[in-house]
Amino acid sequence: xxxxxxxxxxxxxxxxxGDCDPAKIAYTARLPWxxxxxxxxxxxxxLDGDGWFxxxxxxxxxTPFVRLEMDFLSPVTPRHRLICHVWPxxxxxxxxxxxxxxxxxxxxxxxxxxxxxxxxADVFRKMTPPEDVRAVVxxxxxxxG
Amino acid sequence: xxxxxxxxxxxxxxxxxGDCDPAKIAYTARLPWxxxxxxxxxxxxxLDGDGWFxxxxxxxxxTPFVRLEMDFLSPVTPRHRLICHVWPxxxxxxxxxxxxxxxxxxxxxxxxxxxxxxxxADVFRKMTPPEDVRAVVxxxxxxxG
Amino acid sequence: xxxxxxxxxxxxxxxxxGDCDPAKIAYTARLPWxxxxxxxxxxxxxLDGDGWFxxxxxxxxxTPFVRLEMDFLSPVTPRHRLICHVWPxxxxxxxxxxxxxxxxxxxxxxxxxxxxxxxxADVFRKMTPPEDVRAVVxxxxxxxG
Amino acid sequence: xxxxxxxxxxxxxxxxxGDCDPAKIAYTARLPWxxxxxxxxxxxxxLDGDGWFxxxxxxxxxTPFVRLEMDFLSPVTPRHRLICHVWPxxxxxxxxxxxxxxxxxxxxxxxxxxxxxxxxADVFRKMTPPEDVRAVVxxxxxxxG
Numbered sequence: 106x107x108x109x110x111x112x113x114x115x116x117x118x119x120x121x122x123g124d125c126d127p128a129k130i131a132y133t134a135r136l137p138w139x140x141x142x143x144x145x146x147x148x149x150x151x152l153d154g155d156g157w158f159x160x161x162x163x164x165x166x167x168t169p170f171v172r173l174e175m176d177f178l179s180p181v182t183p184r185h186r187l188i189c190h191v192w193p194x195x196x197x198x199x200x201x202x203x204x205x206x207x208x209x210x211x212x213x214x215x216x217x218x219x220x221x222x223x224x225x226a227d228v229f230r231k232m233t234p235p236e237d238v239r240a241v242v243x244x245x246x247x248x249x250g
Numbered sequence: 251x252x253x254x255x256x257x258x259x260x261x262x263x264x265x266x267x268g269d270c271d272p273a274k275i276a277y278t279a280r281l282p283w284x285x286x287x288x289x290x291x292x293x294x295x296x297l298d299g300d301g302w303f304x305x306x307x308x309x310x311x312x313t314p315f316v317r318l319e320m321d322f323l324s325p326v327t328p329r330h331r332l333i334c335h336v337w338p339x340x341x342x343x344x345x346x347x348x349x350x351x352x353x354x355x356x357x358x359x360x361x362x363x364x365x366x367x368x369x370x371a372d373v374f375r376k377m378t379p380p381e382d383v384r385a386v387v388x389x390x391x392x393x394x395g
Numbered sequence: 396x397x398x399x400x401x402x403x404x405x406x407x408x409x410x411x412x413g414d415c416d417p418a419k420i421a422y423t424a425r426l427p428w429x430x431x432x433x434x435x436x437x438x439x440x441x442l443d444g445d446g447w448f449x450x451x452x453x454x455x456x457x458t459p460f461v462r463l464e465m466d467f468l469s470p471v472t473p474r475h476r477l478i479c480h481v482w483p484x485x486x487x488x489x490x491x492x493x494x495x496x497x498x499x500x501x502x503x504x505x506x507x508x509x510x511x512x513x514x515x516a517d518v519f520r521k522m523t524p525p526e527d528v529r530a531v532v533x534x535x536x537x538x539x540g
Numbered sequence: 541x542x543x544x545x546x547x548x549x550x551x552x553x554x555x556x557x558g559d560c561d562p563a564k565i566a567y568t569a570r571l572p573w574x575x576x577x578x579x580x581x582x583x584x585x586x587l588d589g590d591g592w593f594x595x596x597x598x599x600x601x602x603t604p605f606v607r608l609e610m611d612f613l614s615p616v617t618p619r620h621r622l623i624c625h626v627w628p629x630x631x632x633x634x635x636x637x638x639x640x641x642x643x644x645x646x647x648x649x650x651x652x653x654x655x656x657x658x659x660x661a662d663v664f665r666k667m668t669p670p671e672d673v674r675a676v677v678x679x680x681x682x683x684x685g
Contacts, residue, residue: 117663122592129417133315134283157557158618170278267447273560302412303473328448423605424573461569
């Protein structure tokens with residue numbers, strides 16, 4: 106995958122006992138959850154505190170996922186905070202691709218790529234995103250400027 | 251992706267209120283969880299009731315995931331049982347690829363492919379799987395016979 | 396607590412690897428989740444398949460919890476199915492008390508009591524339950540006839 | 541229940557879209573999870589970063605729950621951070637009682653009381669806690685000093 110830009114947003118997750126399975130590492134199915142938490146945190150950081158909840162209820166905009174890919178490279182444990190680096194990789198007409206790298210103690214634990222489409226929430230129909238959303242994503246694309 | 255074989259294992263999931271988000275559909279991060287539940291159920295069905303728990307504790311074998319891909323095609327809701335079709339797609343020297351198709355009311359909701367490696371659980375080190383495990387996977391490969 | 400009636404509804408849960416923590420038993424915070432799953436299943440069984448999702452969306456009735464008590468008596472593991480016995484213990488003017496006993500291999504693992512109020516879902520306001528709901532609960536009360 | 545002491549530990553939780561159900565509030569079964577997260581965070585704060593994971597693996601001490609009570613007073617939503625106030629209420633010979641109050645925007649959302657026993661983790665047997673653990677709990681009891 107393409108390299109992580111220097112200005113990727115950082116979201117920190119406190120991994121706990123309850124996230125772990127008997128192998129003493131975070132259960133695999135928790136990792137997509139963490140990656141999504143990181144993307145939601147990206148929106149919160151970019152839209153004045155508005156994550157998916159406010160986007161849907163206040164802005165009538167949804168961003169349902171159509172695709173998720175993850176590589177699991179190293180186990181996640183409660184020994185260190187999980188540092189998630191999040192950035193948009195591509196903005197399509199009606200879709201956005203996010204990347205999330207999860208690191209612990211300087212080591213890459215997982216790397217994900219996901220694609221969401223923009224929808225008008227009340228009718229669950231694809232749409233082009235509003236201008237301010239398009240602008241904020243564009244500004245953070247790796248090749249952005 | 252390659253077509254689903256006729257003998258794919260069927261695992262049924264009861265989707266509930268608590269799985270759903272305010273968009274009234276199962277939250278995206280629940281879907282990898284469901285796919286993993288289905289793979290665990292495949293092992294249970296194939297190994298006399300031994301899922302990941304017993305594989306790890308009684309057989310000293312782990313199958314940590316190294317890769318997950320999912321396409322989300324249609325929302326999952328509590329209106330119908332989620333029928334997961336699970337099958338191994340490929341068996342490598344030390345890895346296995348599983349596919350899971352999730353359907354509701356005859357409609358494909360998601361399709362996943364994941365790769366796990368076989369490990370000796372106590373040392374968390376890659377290994378070739380034991381012969382009975384290799385045999386059961388081989389017997390269910392699409393081209394198998 | 397009062398003894399379990401003979402006609403308590405039975406809901407079976409498949410406990411898995413992912414439900415367990417590094418102590419190799421189901422994580423405590425999963426157990427209230429299981430108890431709630433059992434209560435939802437009770438409604439599904441009593442209202443022609445309508446659990447909380449359909450109650451809220453199709454019947455405009457919510458049953459938010461105001462109280463939960465649980466005693467944890469024995470660890471829950473993936474070694475046996477978790478058999479949940481569910482029954483209403485008391486029906487108030489606008490509230491209902493449910494009990495859930497979770498058993499594995501004939502041993503009581505947890506026992507819970509919870510109180511929910513009936514609400515008109517769209518306005519999130521307390522209400523007396525509709526007659527058919529009142530009837531079905533009454534019919535399953537321990538002292539019921 | 542007894543009043544909250546002024547020095548209760550504060551643990552902040554970011555409630556998200558994925559925590560919410562179709563009623564647009566955090567799903568009830570998430571709230572015990574949040575309360576437990578807060579207790580784990582209390583231990584982390586008191587034992588130099590050691591939460592349940594490190595207590596179990598490094599200190600051979602478990603604190604399994606035997607009892608949980610929760611009152612749900614007001615819905616939890618992603619509109620505000622969830623501020624959890626955590627404190628030990630009572631220390632027995634081999635048990636500890638924790639209280640957690642969850643607040644949003646200055647409003648009490650839930651209040652919980654839970655009892656855990658101290659165990660030697662490797663044998664899952666009740667024990668008196670080590671002196672440093674006893675001391676740190678004692679120091680934070682409401683009547684403490």
